[in-house]
Amino acid sequence: xxxxxxxxxxxxxxxxxxxxxxxxxxxxxxxxxxxxxxxxxxxxxxxxxxxxxxxxxxxxxxxxxxxxxxxxxxxxxxxxxxxxxxxxxxxxxxxxxxxxxxxxxxxxxxxxxxxxxxxxxxxxxxxxxxxxxxxxxxxxxxxxxxxxxxxxxxxxxxxxxxxxxxxxxxxxxxxxxxxxxxxxxxxxxxxxxxxxxxxxxxxxxxxxxxxxxxxxxxxxxxxxxxxxxxxxxxxxxxxxxxxxxxxxxxxxxxxxxxxxxxxxxxxxxxxxxxxxxxxxxxxxxxxxxxxxxxxxxxxxxxxxxxxxxxxxxxxxxxxxxxxxxxxxxxxxxxxxxxxxxxxxxxxxxxxxxxx
Ligand SMILES: Nc1ncnc2c1ncn2[C@@H]1O[C@H](COP(=O)(O)OP(=O)(O)OP(=O)(O)O)[C@@H](O)[C@H]1O
Numbered sequence: 001x002x003x004x005x006x007x008x009x010x011x012x013x014x015x016x017x018x019x020x021x022x023x024x025x026x027x028x029x030x031x032x033x034x035x036x037x038x039x040x041x042x043x044x045x046x047x048x049x050x051x052x053x054x055x056x057x058x059x060x061x062x063x064x065x066x067x068x069x070x071x072x073x074x075x076x077x078x079x080x081x082x083x084x085x086x087x088x089x090x091x092x093x094x095x096x097x098x099x100x101x102x103x104x105x106x107x108x109x110x111x112x113x114x115x116x117x118x119x120x121x122x123x124x125x126x127x128x129x130x131x132x133x134x135x136x137x138x139x140x141x142x143x144x145x146x147x148x149x150x151x152x153x154x155x156x157x158x159x160x161x162x163x164x165x166x167x168x169x170x171x172x173x174x175x176x177x178x179x180x181x182x183x184x185x186x187x188x189x190x191x192x193x194x195x196x197x198x199x200x201x202x203x204x205x206x207x208x209x210x211x212x213x214x215x216x217x218x219x220x221x222x223x224x225x226x227x228x229x230x231x232x233x234x235x236x237x238x239x240x241x242x243x244x245x246x247x248x249x250x251x252x253x254x255x256x257x258x259x260x261x262x263x264x265x266x267x268x269x270x271x272x273x274x275x276x277x278x279x280x281x282x283x284x285x286x287x288x289x290x291x292x293x294x295x296x297x298x299x300x301x302x303x304x305x306x307x308x309x310x311x312x313x314x315x316x317x318x319x320x321x322x323x324x325x326x327x328x329x330x331x332x333x334x335x336x337x338x339x340x341x342x343x344x345x346x347x348x349x350x351x352x353x354x355x
Pocket of ligand 1: 012015017035036037038039040041042043044195
């Protein structure tokens with residue numbers, strides 16, 4: 001099922017929560033609606049679901065206008081942040097609920113329902129606890145059951161509103177990997193709401209980045225991360241250093257670092273560099289930004305260095321553990337930094353180049 005969101009606007013009284021939203025979602029895609037709290041993600045999801053009416057605009061499923069249809073008529077599976085499992089039913093009964101509620105003419109036989117539930121239990125890897133009640137499950141297990149229940153009736157679209165929002169960090173991380181695999185198997189067009197950049201980057205085929213009721217950028221995780229098209233996108237996705245720079249006579253200057261650019265007009269610019277897109281050495285190098293290490297944070301395969309720099313307060317750099325061992329960086333060391341990919345904004349236009 002493809003989904004086309006056309007020119008959607010939504011106002012609550014005087015407040016406009018969504019402005020001119022246009023999105024095309026492909027068949028089988030797993031799309032993340034990403035943004036800060038209050039940016040309009042849930043409102044948009046609810047409009048797609050038919051749980052909320054738009055003030056203007058259209059929603060098309062497979063080119064068919066469903067704007068006037070109710071949630072039931074749209075044939076959608078839902079999973080919400082707070083598990084809505086039936087407490088008095090076992091895991092199996094929760095999963096089969098939608099199948100058993102179908103009108104008799106469309107209902108599968110008991111045997112077929114049992115077989116289907118068995119398949120779904122395998123898919124969510126909870127075959128061994130099918131007889132348990134929701135109270136006897138962990139939060140992560142409950143969300144897996146909620147997912148199985150949502151897809152049991154084979155909806156054409158699966159909508160997930162912060163499905164892992166109430167879980168702790170470790171379980172969340174496991175479940176997002178699991179969701180990726182799960183989606184590969186079922187391949188239903190899915191949209192999930194999240195405010196967590198890492199979750200969106202790791203799980204989604206496509207990210208819709210929202211800010212204050214508007215779309216900032218749409219793209220694959222790689223496109224949005226590597227080629228942010230706005231100041232907001234650059235800052236919101238992943239860690240980013242903001243450095244003061246200026247352009248004069250076709251050269252960009254950031255402290256002792258300079259680089260030829262195509263602009264000839266003089267201007268102050270904010271330069272963006274991701275922590276892993278900086279070279280760092282203790283040996284002085286020409287054409288670099290100088291600073292002093294004020295913190296070393298070793299976690300797993302990468303090491304984070306926080307470097308004090310007079311103009312830019314502190315710069316975060318991420319290096320491999322191997323380099324850290326080799327160069328033996330310690331607090332107080334003077335270091336020289338060279339960006340190898342940077343972006344800057346000039347009069348609202350993004351300029352990007354590799355060095
Ligand atoms: N029924 C309503 N009446 C009035 N204002 C509303 C209503 N529902 C949402 N809003 C407002 O619309 C804006 C968008 O809300 P929405 O719930 O879509 O945000 P969100 O991005 O999902 O946030 P969160 O991540 O906190 O759930 C918010 O400013 C919210 O206060």
